[in-house]
Amino acid sequence: MSAVIEVNHLRKSYGQVKAIDDVSFQIEADKIYGMLGRNGAGKTTLMHILTAQGFATSGDLKVFGEHPYENEKVLRNICFIKESQKYPDTFSVKNVLDVSADFFPKWDRDFANSLIADFQLPLKRNVKKLSRGMLSSLGIVVGLASRAPLTIFDEPYLGLDAVARSLFYDRLLEDYSEHPRTIILSTHLIDEVSRLLEHVIVIDSGKVILDEETDTIRGRAYAVAGAASKVEDFLRGKQVIHREPFGGLLTAAVIGAGDGRDRHEAEGMGLEIQPVSLQQLVVHLSKINQVQGKEGERA
Numbered sequence: 285m286s287a288v289i290e291v292n293h294l295r296k297s298y299g300q301v302k303a304i305d306d307v308s309f310q311i312e313a314d315k316i317y318g319m320l321g322r323n324g325a326g327k328t329t330l331m332h333i334l335t336a337q338g339f340a341t342s343g344d345l346k347v348f349g350e351h352p353y354e355n356e357k358v359l360r361n362i363c364f365i366k367e368s369q370k371y372p373d374t375f376s377v378k379n380v381l382d383v384s385a386d387f388f389p390k391w392d393r394d395f396a397n398s399l400i401a402d403f404q405l406p407l408k409r410n411v412k413k414l415s416r417g418m419l420s421s422l423g424i425v426v427g428l429a430s431r432a433p434l435t436i437f438d439e440p441y442l443g444l445d446a447v448a449r450s451l452f453y454d455r456l457l458e459d460y461s462e463h464p465r466t467i468i469l470s471t472h473l474i475d476e477v478s479r480l481l482e483h484v485i486v487i488d489s490g491k492v493i494l495d496e497e498t499d500t501i502r503g504r505a506y507a508v509a510g511a512a513s514k515v516e517d518f519l520r521g522k523q524v525i526h527r528e529p530f531g532g533l534l535t536a537a538v539i540g541a542g543d544g545r546d547r548h549e550a551e552g553m554g555l556e557i558q559p560v561s562l563q564q565l566v567v568h569l570s571k572i573n574q575v576q577g578k579e580g581e582r583a
């Protein structure tokens with residue numbers, strides 16, 4: 285297990301605002317991470333520091349074993365695609381691709397061209413004249429074709445329709461399986477990307493409140509579905525994290541593995557056990573972590 289990123293006791297303050305508040309974690313090689321959290325949680329600030337576009341107030345940071353600031357060897361191995369990527373005013377789509385090809389050592393020109401066709405981007409058009417969604421698509425093309433050993437997408441979807449987002453996820457998974465690398469996706473669309481994520485880091489109020497493998501998180505809860513009255517009977521005495529009624533039916537998310545006695549009981553009542561959505565779990569586990577954190581502070 286080799287760490288691509290090692291962060292220890294990192295802090296970043298903007299005046300009184302503690303945007304990053306004593307954060308420590310590791311990012312391993314060749315995995316897809318989800319960096320999740322509510323608005324203003326500190327994700328973008330953290331990603332700016334990881335990619336040497338911002339300075340930490342204190343703490344240690346290593347990327348590929350070295351400090352990233354003004355470290356060209358490290359920076360050429362990082363591709364950071366931001367929500368509002370800026371390009372020089374005179375650049376066409378083709379110019380962006382040419383500059384990226386020069387910068388990223390592992391750039392794949394054929395892959396870039398096939399992505400340009402997939403996303404129907406006009407090569408000669410000035411980037412200033414691209415629609416919001418087309419600009420996001422261009423960021424995605426650069427991020428994927430860079431094949432950078434550390435590729436970070438910070439909410440790369442602004443203006444992208446569902447078809448284009450699905451194309452992004454499919455191309456990312458196909459290419460990642462042939463060319464494994466470390467990918468960090470920061471997003472609010474947790475359920476949409478959940479099939480991609482191998483590990484989840486949740487940030488809240490500048491702190492890491494969850495840092496776990498996605499499979500482990502999934503094993504923490506299950507959903508039970510069926511006739512509402514029977515589901516309610518089943519839920520008695522159990523820790524319920526979410527209820528979704530539909531007509532006379534009810535689907536509820538419950539803490540537990542959903543095997544053994546619980547499964548037996550549910551099946552005996554004619555109820556169905558299903559996996560629970562990652563989004564529900566992240567929201568719930570985040571709340572639990574917040575409560576435990578506050579109790580810890582008071583103790």
Ligand SMILES: Nc1ncnc2c1ncn2[C@@H]1O[C@H](COP(=O)(O)OP(=O)(O)OP(=O)(O)O)[C@@H](O)[C@H]1O
Pocket residue numbers: 298301302303321322323324325326327328329330
């Ligand atoms: N340049 C700045 N000056 C002052 N405060 C800032 C600055 N940049 C960020 N902040 C504050 O730091 C906190 C973290 O912001 P950040 O942009 O990192 O959050 P985020 O998790 O990326 O949010 P979102 O999901 O909405 O993009 C917020 O309270 C924000 O207002």
